[in-house]
Amino acid sequence: xxxxxxxTHDEILTAATRRFAATGYRGTSLQDIxxxxxxxxxxxxxxxxxxxAILTELMAPxxxxxxxxxxxxxxxxxxxxxxxxxxxxxxxxxxxxxxEIAVLRGDFPELLAQPAFAHIQRISERLVDALAGHxxxxxxxxxxxxxxxxxxxACGEFLDLGEEVLRPALLALVTRGLEPVDxxxxxxxxxxxxxxxxxD
Amino acid sequence: xxxxxxxTHDEILTAATRRFAATGYRGTSLQDIxxxxxxxxxxxxxxxxxxxAILTELMAPxxxxxxxxxxxxxxxxxxxxxxxxxxxxxxxxxxxxxxEIAVLRGDFPELLAQPAFAHIQRISERLVDALAGHxxxxxxxxxxxxxxxxxxxACGEFLDLGEEVLRPALLALVTRGLEPVDxxxxxxxxxxxxxxxxxD
DNA sequence: TCAGTAGCTGACCGATCGGTCAGACTCTGG
DNA sequence: CCAGAGTCTGACCGATCGGTCAGCTACTGA
Numbered sequence: 001x002x003x004x005x006x007x008t009h010d011e012i013l014t015a016a017t018r019r020f021a022a023t024g025y026r027g028t029s030l031q032d033i034x035x036x037x038x039x040x041x042x043x044x045x046x047x048x049x050x051x052x053a054i055l056t057e058l059m060a061p062x063x064x065x066x067x068x069x070x071x072x073x074x075x076x077x078x079x080x081x082x083x084x085x086x087x088x089x090x091x092x093x094x095x096x097x098x099x100e101i102a103v104l105r106g107d108f109p110e111l112l113a114q115p116a117f118a119h120i121q122r123i124s125e126r127l128v129d130a131l132a133g134h135x136x137x138x139x140x141x142x143x144x145x146x147x148x149x150x151x152x153x154a155c156g157e158f159l160d161l162g163e164e165v166l167r168p169a170l171l172a173l174v175t176r177g178l179e180p181v182d183x184x185x186x187x188x189x190x191x192x193x194x195x196x197x198x199x200d
Numbered sequence: 201x202x203x204x205x206x207x208t209h210d211e212i213l214t215a216a217t218r219r220f221a222a223t224g225y226r227g228t229s230l231q232d233i234x235x236x237x238x239x240x241x242x243x244x245x246x247x248x249x250x251x252x253a254i255l256t257e258l259m260a261p262x263x264x265x266x267x268x269x270x271x272x273x274x275x276x277x278x279x280x281x282x283x284x285x286x287x288x289x290x291x292x293x294x295x296x297x298x299x300e301i302a303v304l305r306g307d308f309p310e311l312l313a314q315p316a317f318a319h320i321q322r323i324s325e326r327l328v329d330a331l332a333g334h335x336x337x338x339x340x341x342x343x344x345x346x347x348x349x350x351x352x353x354a355c356g357e358f359l360d361l362g363e364e365v366l367r368p369a370l371l372a373l374v375t376r377g378l379e380p381v382d383x384x385x386x387x388x389x390x391x392x393x394x395x396x397x398x399x400d
Numbered sequence: 401t402c403a404g405t406a407g408c409t410g411a412c413c414g415a416t417c418g419g420t421c422a423g424a425c426t427c428t429g430g
Numbered sequence: 431c432c433a434g435a436g437t438c439t440g441a442c443c444g445a446t447c448g449g450t451c452a453g454c455t456a457c458t459g460a
Contacts, residue, residue, distance in 0.1 A: 008438090024226075024310070027310060030418065030419085031418095042439060045420085046437070051418065051419090139365075142366065142369040142370065145354045146373060147346070148350070149354045150348070153346075153350065154342070154350075169339035170346070177347075229447065230449085242411095246408065251448065
């Protein structure tokens with residue numbers, strides 16, 4: 001049953017994304033993915049070296065955006081700016097990669113322990129610090145972690161909502177929820193909260 | 201190696217709570233629990249009918265409190281009161297049962313699908329409605345779901361924090377994050393909350 | 401003293417997991 | 431026409447899973 005157009009590779013990826021998001025990485029067997037694609041388990045393992053390779057490939061785009069966000073946060077001029085960049089950037093990332101983030105739901109700690117995702121943990125920590133604004137203040141860290149985890153966890157529930165609804169709602173929630181950072185030395189600032197633009 | 205005092209039952213429960221919270225329900229085998237207790241896998245299955253029975257027993261206290269919270273929400277006089285009861289009640293529950301909630305992290309959807317936890321799903325939906333205040337408004341539902349999921353997800357990270365730090369921080373975050381509900385007929389009160397314009 | 405029972409063990413079971421392998425099929429270039 | 435590459439399959443592997451079972455040990459009450 002060899003296909004003329006070898007699109008099986010991408011079909012496996014989309015099927016795996018659906019199944020991982022629905023029942024988790026560990027809760028999805030290669031047999032499940034093969035059944036959804038309509039091929040044999042061996043065919044899945046022909047296109048991918050192993051189960052983990054499927055995960056890393058389908059997460060790659062989201063991880064790339066996360067890394068670029070990390071770099072942009074590092075380039076922020078002050079903590080207040082870093083907080084703004086982190087908040088807007090993460091909301092955009094969460095909205096755009098809803099399905100991929102939903103994949104991580106559940107097996108997050110174990111998956112992060114894998115060497116392929118080792119650096120993600122460090123990025124996440126820096127993201128929490130930037131969102132908190134005052135990383136040394138427990139209440140600020142708590143707010144940042146709850147919002148980060150909540151958005152990651154919940155945006156898988158909003159797969160049917162349009163981005164134009166989800167994005168502003170999440171951004172408003174984050175803006176309300178995070179503790180504000182005193183800007184260092186406002187030179188001529190009259191607008192404490194600049195308008196929100198979405199850029200990747 | 202029969203013990204004089206049969207405390208194995210409770211040891212299994214505490215070991216299972218630790219392991220479930222660390223690696224998830226599915227990610228923990230009966231062998232893992234037995235190893236941590238220091239007995240055989242068969243001994244674990246002597247004290248509990250099956251793996252699910254361990255989970256239901258260790259979750260029972262938290263579920264009982266959740267159910268009583270559900271009843272108290274149902275008794276609220278108006279949506280604003282229901283929102284306040286739900287917010288305070290859930291924060292208290294989350295702080296108190298941090299470890300038990302961390303157990304659910306990950307396998308939540310699959311575990312809820314089990315008949316023993318069927319009613320929890322309905323309670324969770326009512327909890328989200330109460331927290332949202334305006335369940336018909338997408339932004340309100342989003343805020344409620346993100347905060348609910350975020351607190352559930354994140355409070356497992358705060359096992360070392362004291363309740364006196366965690367509880368007020370979470371309560372403040374929820375109060376800031378949730379969209380306020382217009383009280384039905386304010387006798388003499390003016391709106392104490394700052395205006396937040398999030399209309400869809 | 402001794403039968404009964406609670407507590408526990410090692411051996412074992414069928415099912416399922418991720419992964420391997422030899423071979424078969426189709427298509428294409430020489 | 432045919433060799434070879436790309437694609438896919440069924441059969442199979444060892445490991446691990448949740449769960450069962452017969453039997454051993456130590457204690458207890460009659």
